[in-house]
Amino acid sequence: MRIGFDLGGTKMLAGVLDGENNLLGRSKAKTGGGGNDEVISQILEVTRAAIAAAGNPEITAMGIAVPGPIDIGLGMILEPPNLNLRNAPLAKILKQELGFPVVLENDVNAGLWGEYVAGSARGYQHVIGIFPGTGIGGGIILEGRLFRGKMGSAGEIGHITVQSDGRLCGCGNFGCLETVASKTAIARDLAVLAMNGRSPVLAAAGASDIRMVKSGLIAKALKAKDPGVAEVVQRAAMFLGIGMAAMVNTFDPELIVVGGGLVEKLGDSFLKAAETSMRARAMPRLVEGVAVKAASLSDNAAVIGAADLAGRSLAS
Numbered sequence: 001m002r003i004g005f006d007l008g009g010t011k012m013l014a015g016v017l018d019g020e021n022n023l024l025g026r027s028k029a030k031t032g033g034g035g036n037d038e039v040i041s042q043i044l045e046v047t048r049a050a051i052a053a054a055g056n057p058e059i060t061a062m063g064i065a066v067p068g069p070i071d072i073g074l075g076m077i078l079e080p081p082n083l084n085l086r087n088a089p090l091a092k093i094l095k096q097e098l099g100f101p102v103v104l105e106n107d108v109n110a111g112l113w114g115e116y117v118a119g120s121a122r123g124y125q126h127v128i129g130i131f132p133g134t135g136i137g138g139g140i141i142l143e144g145r146l147f148r149g150k151m152g153s154a155g156e157i158g159h160i161t162v163q164s165d166g167r168l169c170g171c172g173n174f175g176c177l178e179t180v181a182s183k184t185a186i187a188r189d190l191a192v193l194a195m196n197g198r199s200p201v202l203a204a205a206g207a208s209d210i211r212m213v214k215s216g217l218i219a220k221a222l223k224a225k226d227p228g229v230a231e232v233v234q235r236a237a238m239f240l241g242i243g244m245a246a247m248v249n250t251f252d253p254e255l256i257v258v259g260g261g262l263v264e265k266l267g268d269s270f271l272k273a274a275e276t277s278m279r280a281r282a283m284p285r286l287v288e289g290v291a292v293k294a295a296s297l298s299d300n301a302a303v304i305g306a307a308d309l310a311g312r313s314l315a316s
């Protein structure tokens with residue numbers, strides 16, 4: 001049995017998996033504050049609870065998905081935004097406490113790998129994963145292998161320049177894809193609509209404060225056909241398609257899998273709009289055979305992917 005762990009800024013989730021990647025036991029908690037010691041003791045608590053929920057099987061490996069940047073070789077988590085862990089040798093500490101080997105992986109890579117072994121991307125060999133959320137994460141599987149690049153950071157699709165004179169991005173560049181197509185970008189534009197009185201649903205939910213604009217509320221405002229809301233969402237989808245087209249032209253994939261809470265809540269219409277934009281902009285010969293699918297494992301993707309990757313890295 002292997003255990004997968006998804007360590008996020010707001011929540012953490014652990015799952016015990018059998019050899020066929022079936023989840024036998026799960027446990028989760030809200031990620032608390034404090035420093036390295038507090039976060040690590042919480043990780044241990046949630047891990048042990050998942051093992052107990054699965055009936056205390058013998059664990060051979062643990063994979064832990066963390067927001068980058070990480071040093072996979074050293075098993076170190078460096079300085080992730082939104083997480084109170086700083087330069088922690090996480091793999092080593094957890095192995096000492098738990099007694100089985102622990103392997104770190106970037107959370108986006110782990111999520112895409114989960115979809116590859118157990119979700120929407122099963123059966124494909126060349127897959128691009130795009131996950132619009134606070135930012136836009138991306139991952140690349142080529143010839144059945146995760147492509148990590150020289151620093152383990154390959155797939156920063158969110159930072160492709162799509163507007164040369166666009167908004168300032170968190171990375172320091174202007175006009176990155178995530179400044180126009182992430183949930184944050186959509187929320188920013190919708191907050192303006194709420195303020196201008198163009199969206200009664202958003203205004204009633206206090207959405208002139210950008211923090212109140214969650215994926216579920218965006219879906220609700222779309223359904224209510226509030227003026228301007230569909231336009232904002234369509235524009236984000238159009239830009240997402242530009243990013244997808246760049247991936248198609250660069251990597252010649254068979255499949256683009258798109259996931260995350262925004263896609264789950266907005267569903268097919270968002271994905272179809274992005275796909276239409278992708279097909280209009282990518283090279284016709286390359287894009288013709290490319291499938292576009294929504295991710296299917298939701299929160300379990302990174303748990304399953306991290307566990308599977310840990311099992312493979314220890315077996316090789």
Ligand SMILES: [Zn+2]
Pocket residue numbers: 158159169170171172173176
């Ligand atoms: Zn950027």
